[in-house]
Amino acid sequence: MKVELTNLTKRWGDVVGAEGIDLSTKDGEFVAFLGPSGCGKTTTLLMIAGIYKPTVGEILFDDRVVNTVPPKDRNIGMVFQSYALYPHMTVFQNIGYPLKLQKVPKDELQKHVQRVADMMGIGHLMDRKPAQLSGGQQQRVALGRALIKEPQLLLFDEPLSNLDARLRLSMRSEIKRLQMDLGITSIYVTHDQIEAMTMADRVAVMKDGHLQAFAPPDELYDHPKTLFIAGFVGNPPMNFIEVEVKQENGSYQVLGPGIHLDLPADRGEKVARSSKVIMGIRPEDISLADTGVKGEVYLIEPLGRDDLLDVRIGETAVRVLADPALGVRMRDTVTLHFNTDTAQLFDPDTEQSLLW
Amino acid sequence: MTTRFETEQKSGLLQRILTALPYVVLTISIVPIIIGFVWIIVATFSYRTQGILPINAQGKIGGLTLQNWTFLLDAKIWRVTFNSAMIALGMVVGVGFLSSLTGYALSRMNFRGRKTFLGMTLVLHAFRPELLLIAIFQVLLFIAGIPIAGKAFGFNTVGGVAIVMVSLELPLGIWLMKGFFDNISWDMERAALIDGASRFRVWWEIILPQIKPGIAALAIFNFISGWNAYLIPYTFTIGTKVSNLSVFLNQFSSDTSPMGWNQVAAVGLFQLIPILIFFIFTQEALLNIYGGGTKGGA
Numbered sequence A: 001m002k003v004e005l006t007n008l009t010k011r012w013g014d015v016v017g018a019e020g021i022d023l024s025t026k027d028g029e030f031v032a033f034l035g036p037s038g039c040g041k042t043t044t045l046l047m048i049a050g051i052y053k054p055t056v057g058e059i060l061f062d063d064r065v066v067n068t069v070p071p072k073d074r075n076i077g078m079v080f081q082s083y084a085l086y087p088h089m090t091v092f093q094n095i096g097y098p099l100k101l102q103k104v105p106k107d108e109l110q111k112h113v114q115r116v117a118d119m120m121g122i123g124h125l126m127d128r129k130p131a132q133l134s135g136g137q138q139q140r141v142a143l144g145r146a147l148i149k150e151p152q153l154l155l156f157d158e159p160l161s162n163l164d165a166r167l168r169l170s171m172r173s174e175i176k177r178l179q180m181d182l183g184i185t186s187i188y189v190t191h192d193q194i195e196a197m198t199m200a201d202r203v204a205v206m207k208d209g210h211l212q213a214f215a216p217p218d219e220l221y222d223h224p225k226t227l228f229i230a231g232f233v234g235n236p237p238m239n240f241i242e243v244e245v246k247q248e249n250g251s252y253q254v255l256g257p258g259i260h261l262d263l264p265a266d267r268g269e270k271v272a273r274s275s276k277v278i279m280g281i282r283p284e285d286i287s288l289a290d291t292g293v294k295g296e297v298y299l300i301e302p303l304g305r306d307d308l309l310d311v312r313i314g315e316t317a318v319r320v321l322a323d324p325a326l327g328v329r330m331r332d333t334v335t336l337h338f339n340t341d342t343a344q345l346f347d348p349d350t351e352q353s354l355l356w
Numbered sequence B: 001m002t003t004r005f006e007t008e009q010k011s012g013l014l015q016r017i018l019t020a021l022p023y024v025v026l027t028i029s030i031v032p033i034i035i036g037f038v039w040i041i042v043a044t045f046s047y048r049t050q051g052i053l054p055i056n057a058q059g060k061i062g063g064l065t066l067q068n069w070t071f072l073l074d075a076k077i078w079r080v081t082f083n084s085a086m087i088a089l090g091m092v093v094g095v096g097f098l099s100s101l102t103g104y105a106l107s108r109m110n111f112r113g114r115k116t117f118l119g120m121t122l123v124l125h126a127f128r129p130e131l132l133l134i135a136i137f138q139v140l141l142f143i144a145g146i147p148i149a150g151k152a153f154g155f156n157t158v159g160g161v162a163i164v165m166v167s168l169e170l171p172l173g174i175w176l177m178k179g180f181f182d183n184i185s186w187d188m189e190r191a192a193l194i195d196g197a198s199r200f201r202v203w204w205e206i207i208l209p210q211i212k213p214g215i216a217a218l219a220i221f222n223f224i225s226g227w228n229a230y231l232i233p234y235t236f237t238i239g240t241k242v243s244n245l246s247v248f249l250n251q252f253s254s255d256t257s258p259m260g261w262n263q264v265a266a267v268g269l270f271q272l273i274p275i276l277i278f279f280i281f282t283q284e285a286l287l288n289i290y291g292g293g294t295k296g297g298a
């Protein structure tokens, strides 16, 4: 099923939950809503679910406006961060509840619940109450309950936030695989950019109730449209340095305190009009070299495969990924090479990208 | 090695004493209460008692009698007991049903006048029933004038008493229930709506079971207050046909005065039995608190 949002807005008096969201998904697509806490992800999701009524705007399922359709008639499944299982019901009753409401005959319900529970790997826990399950098992019950109706749209509201890191990783791939197998259009809300980037076909980045971008993960990563997206997507986060761009007989240069770099012409051309810009450059695009910008190592965070160095160039701090084998120590003076081929450039006032 | 073994054993002993201590203290402190109960039960079957032992006219142990319970032979007592039960159950059902619906609406729905309603409810509870007696009398007279309903709920009817008692108890009931509903996560309710339940079904199948202990507490509270009701039935009923147990027993004891202690004990015990029975039936719900359906999160 396709989902389309047009100018979708929710306000409570002066409080803005979501403002003017325009977005449309393809059938069977996995879409992630990504943004920091309080940016309106849940609000938008609950409007799609029919729990909140939009203040302005429309929600369309397969070109049909569903604004006034109650949640029970939208044929959706939803998984909550808190799982929202019914504590007085067993696993069997929890998963079977949507079918019970549809008055599905007993034996058919029994078979159906067993099949879904087996698929979720909790077929042996049918008689347990939610309180007798681990977090991961509860999550599977919640997922089973959302799937049993064979919904046309699956909604996830930060479903993995309460799981430990290991489990989160395995559930992440499991949900992704399940979604691909079933081909159900899914909207997945998260504040974790890694989750969004790894799972989704397209990511909707939200900030302060507004949709900042809606694009495939690699495009968000390579062509961030705003400063916010550039800073939010990618781990460790992108470095931002205030610089000036100068043009001298056909070649472009980036100048900052203690920094002097060449800028490829295709990028330099785009900033011709505004000379003061914010340059964004990812930690993996800065490397230790023999010649380049000099800085002092302020802090080293070993990440295992790499060391994350916090290097100070005068007043400016940049994060750099370095090979631990190089044996860099605190307070060492290092020389950095900036790969400006992938550098991002932003207007400091509008925070919009000057490149895309 | 031996010294270490000894210290381990010693700390084991200390541990045991510490575990046992609360039980010892609790047992000792409950003994007087148990003795009190035993005394009441023994007293109701004796002419006189010395300590907790029944004695006869010669001052010897013995002399058991059923005489204190003869008030049960009076047919009127069963009539008023029935009336008391109707008032008590009326309160349990009436207050329970109305305040769980109202409390839900106040907790979950946004409507015009919600804040005012909440404030007024609290203010209403501040009025003592004594202050309202005359106003209630007028209302009951008015109801008595309505055909059919007047027969069931007007002045000098058991229904009328029940209605008044329910109304007086509603504000507190509503506030309590609203508090219980406030503690239930919204997500659970949303999940049920998405699963396909109607709002009413969510309330009945998903939310109410979560607050069973609260409902049970409210039920017991209302049962006791309905069962023991005195002021309202005393004021708004005339004669034993519509009177209740408390009022009847009070008159009964003044008619046949001086009434012996042992008879008072029998009457008191008789009045206590239904409350104990009701408690036994509700206690499972009262003590049944789910371990929470979720781990962390909000």
Ligand SMILES: Nc1ncnc2c1ncn2[C@@H]1O[C@H](COP(=O)(O)OP(=O)(O)O)[C@@H](O)[C@H]1O
Pocket (backbone or CB within 6 Å): A012, A015, A016, A017, A018, A035, A036, A037, A038, A039, A040, A041, A042, A043, A044
């Ligand atoms: N029921 C509500 N009433 C008033 N304000 C709300 C309500 N729900 C959410 N908000 C506000 O809307 C904004 C977005 O909230 P939410 O959608 O929950 O954010 P997110 O899920 O992205 O963390 C927040 O500022 C929040 O305080």
Ligand SMILES: [Mg+2]
Pocket (backbone or CB within 6 Å): A038, A041, A042, A043
């Ligand atoms: Mg949220």
